Every structure is written in structure tokens, then in C-alpha cells.
Amino acid sequence: MSTCSPRQAMDAAVEAARWAPSVHNTQPWTFSVSDVEIGLKADTGRQLKAGDVTGRELVISCGAALFTMCVAMRCAGFEPVVRVLPDPDRPGLLATVRPGRESEPDEVTRVLGGEIERRHTHRAGFADVPVPDAFVESLVRAAMGEGVRLTPVRSAEAVEVLAALTRAAQGVQEQDQRFGLEVVRWARPPGSTRADGVPAGSYPREGAPTEAVFPQRHYAWRQGWGAPGGQDETAVGVVAVLTTRADDRRDWLAAGQALQRVLLQASAHGVSAAFHTQALELELLREFLRLELFSGEHPQMIMRLGVTFEEKGTPRRPLSDVLE
Structure with missing residues (x-):
């Protein structure tokens, strides 16, 4: 009882x-x-x-x-x-x-x-510690339990396509003042007491180079914010994409439930996630990914999964x- x-x-x-x-x-x-x-x-x-x-x-x-x-x-x-x-x-x-x-x-x-x-979002490269294939498959089954597909992207060429589209989307967004102001709105300067947004200490001041470059948002907006270090973690990790067969609010809710189930299960085994939504925020790029990489399924989240030894709290x- x-x-x-x-x-x-x-x-x-x-x-x-x-x-x-x-x-x-x-x-x-x-x-x-x-x-x-x-x-x-x-x-x-x-x-x-x-x-x-x-x-x-x-x-x-x-x-x-x-x-x-x-x-x-x-x-x-x-x-x-x-x-x-x-x-x-x-x-x-x-x-x-x-x-x-x-x-x-x-x-x-x-x-x-x-x-x-305990779970937290990571915003940098990962340590050079492999994530076992069997464990990744357990995350695939976890997402499937919520009616959502989690696809690990194993091909180096496909990983580079996703990285390149992320870079392209970021470049387009940085030229658009609306996107820039939106990121500024949710960026927290050092010492801020706000209980939402992205703290200045939750991302490295300078991103470490990784083999496939997945850019992070520029929350610091040229202010020199960010935490020191992070140069030792240069692995991309396992790139994975959540997709759904349809694309309405019911599917989006299911994608969120699957995402959290995957993230909590990953966290329990010392694996963190970094998110990259830039390409999914430009409808033409999202449609390209749906048709060319994901067999007509709708991409809902692009992420990298890996091991980090940095512990960062989230407000x-x-x-x-x-x-x-």
C-alpha cells in the first residue's frame, strides 16, 4: 500500500x-x-x-x-x-x-x-568514453515504449550531413535579428538570479573542436561568458534523432515523453545529452531531413549522447x- x-x-x-x-x-x-x-x-x-x-x-x-x-x-x-x-x-x-x-x-x-x-543538459563535446551499442539499443526500446522512434545515426556521412545542416541553420539564424534577440532573451549573464533560461556557466567559453562540428547556440552573444575548460572533451558522442510517423500536437507530446524517458534512463547510466534543434526550426531543412534521411518520418529532436565529467546544475x- x-x-x-x-x-x-x-x-x-x-x-x-x-x-x-x-x-x-x-x-x-x-x-x-x-x-x-x-x-x-x-x-x-x-x-x-x-x-x-x-x-x-x-x-x-x-x-x-x-x-x-x-x-x-x-x-x-x-x-x-x-x-x-x-x-x-x-x-x-x-x-x-x-x-x-x-x-x-x-x-x-x-x-x-x-x-x-540529477539529469542535466550538456552543451559541449563529450569525453572519449564509448557508449556501448547494447545500451544505445536499450534507449531505442525505451523510446519505442512511448510510440516514438529513436534512430542512432551510425553512418559517418549521415552524421556530417546533420552537422552541416546544423551549422547552416545556425548561420542563417545568426543573420536574423529575431532569432538573435530570442536567444538573448533566454541567456542568463553571470551572477543572474533568474530561475529560467541558460546560465552562463552551463556552456564552455570556447567550444572544443570535435570531428563533426555541431554548433551550440551563442548564448554569450559576444560577451565572453561561459565556463572555463571543456577543452579535454572533444568526442561527438552518439548522434541520435527522435522521429514520429505523424506531426501533430499529439505526436509532439509523445516525442516529449519519449525524450524524457530516454534522458532519465541515460542519466542513470552516466550518459548525458546535448541537443541541436537549429535545423528543425527551419521548415525547409526539417522537410529535407524527413524525406532524405528518415524515410518520411518527422524529425522531432536531434541529439548527441555521451559521457561528461562536468556537473552543472540547472535553475x-x-x-x-x-x-x-
């Missing part, structure tokens, strides 16, 4: 959801908690108006928060009952979650729950800021 009440399980779920990954650490969600269920809502005021016109990345971020809530609720001793997009008249309400029957969390659930606050908004 659970030692938590249903209300305590819901409170634990919302507290955990704050730690989900989100694009530029925008944390674009709010939660409403009633006597019986949690409502997960999109905070469109935090949407990237230039880079995420359709809201795809916002919904993926919220999907990651949804999966996190489900893990936390299972850890609290209740099987979550989830309704996705439950009300057509309320498009901002992405999902509801309520405690269902009492259940004892299995070992996998406990492990995933233990990684919720989160207090509960009072995300509760309605």
Missing part, C-alpha cells in the same frame, strides 16, 4: 515536473491542481516566437514534463491515469493526470525517479511560479 495520499502524489508529481528539460530552459508550462487531477497547460508567453512558430518545441517540452509527472506519481505509489488533449475547446490544456489504482513502483521506475533532478522556477 502507498504511504502517500492521492493529493500528496499529485503534489510530488508537479514538484518533479519542474525539472523536465525544455528548449532554452524556457519551462513553458503551468499546472492546475484540483482535488482529483492535475492539468498540464502550455504557457504560450514562453514560446519561441521566431524559432518555434508552430509551438512544436513548446509541446515537446510539455511532453517531457508529462512523463516526469507520471514517473513521480508511480514512485509515490499510484498508477497515473492520463488524458492527452482532453478538451478541444481548451487547446492550451495539453493533458490531465490523476492518481489511479495504488501500485508498488518497480525498480526501473525508482531508478528513473532518482534521476529527475528551475519555484513551484509558486508554475502553479495556477
Whole structure:
């Protein structure tokens, strides 16, 4: 029997959801908690108006928060009952979650729950430590459990294509003032007390050269921000792409849930992820990738997986800021 009440399980779920990954650490969600269920809502005021016109990345971020809530609720001793997009008249309400029957969390659930606050996004190269193929395949199965395909990109030529398109997209975005101002909005200068955005210490001052160059966002915008070091970690890691068969909000939510499941499982084995969404924010490049590399499936996230020995915390908004 659970030692938590249903209300305590819901409170634990919302507290955990704050730690989900989100694009530029925008944390674009709010939660409403009633006597019986949690409502997960999109905070469109935090949407990237230039880079995420359709809201795809916002919904993926919220999907990651949804999966996190489900893990936390299972850890609290209740099987979550989830309704996705439950009300057509309320498009901002992405999902509801309520405690269902009492259940004892299995070992996998406990492990995933233990990684919720420890997992963090990496923004540099990785150490020269191989990620075993068998482990990567376990991540593929984890994504499949959420109805999403995770494809490791094994071909060096295909990796270079993805890197080149990422560089091209970054170059185009840097020439567009809208994209530049958007990155500035979510960049935190040193000493900032903001509880969202990307801290200056979460990326290296100078990126280490890797064999295939996947550029990171220029959050420092020529200010010389960033952490010293990072030159010893020069491996690209395993490049992988999340794809879905269709491309609507339900698919984006599923992609976010699969993403967080993969990230928590990876974190439990000492593997971190670096994200590269630049090419997916330009519709022509995203369509090219869909048709030429991913057999018609829609790419939702490009990432690199690898080992890093750097530990960096990530700021989160207090509960009072995300509760309605």
C-alpha cells in the first residue's frame, strides 16, 4: 500500500515536473491542481516566437514534463491515469493526470525517479568514453515504449550531413535579428538570479573542436561568458534523432515523453545529452531531413549522447511560479 495520499502524489508529481528539460530552459508550462487531477497547460508567453512558430518545441517540452509527472506519481505509489488533449475547446490544456489504482513502483521506475533532478543538459563535446551499442539499443526500446522512434545515426556521412545542416541553420539564424534577440532573451549573464533560461556557466567559453562540428547556440552573444575548460572533451558522442510517423500536437507530446524517458534512463547510466534543434526550426531543412534521411518520418529532436565529467546544475522556477 502507498504511504502517500492521492493529493500528496499529485503534489510530488508537479514538484518533479519542474525539472523536465525544455528548449532554452524556457519551462513553458503551468499546472492546475484540483482535488482529483492535475492539468498540464502550455504557457504560450514562453514560446519561441521566431524559432518555434508552430509551438512544436513548446509541446515537446510539455511532453517531457508529462512523463516526469507520471514517473513521480508511480514512485509515490499510484498508477497515473492520463488524458492527452482532453478538451478541444481548451487547446492550451495539453493533458490531465490523476492518481489511479495504488501500485508498488518497480525498480526501473525508482531508478528513473532518482534521476529527475540529477539529469542535466550538456552543451559541449563529450569525453572519449564509448557508449556501448547494447545500451544505445536499450534507449531505442525505451523510446519505442512511448510510440516514438529513436534512430542512432551510425553512418559517418549521415552524421556530417546533420552537422552541416546544423551549422547552416545556425548561420542563417545568426543573420536574423529575431532569432538573435530570442536567444538573448533566454541567456542568463553571470551572477543572474533568474530561475529560467541558460546560465552562463552551463556552456564552455570556447567550444572544443570535435570531428563533426555541431554548433551550440551563442548564448554569450559576444560577451565572453561561459565556463572555463571543456577543452579535454572533444568526442561527438552518439548522434541520435527522435522521429514520429505523424506531426501533430499529439505526436509532439509523445516525442516529449519519449525524450524524457530516454534522458532519465541515460542519466542513470552516466550518459548525458546535448541537443541541436537549429535545423528543425527551419521548415525547409526539417522537410529535407524527413524525406532524405528518415524515410518520411518527422524529425522531432536531434541529439548527441555521451559521457561528461562536468556537473552543472540547472535553475528551475519555484513551484509558486508554475502553479495556477
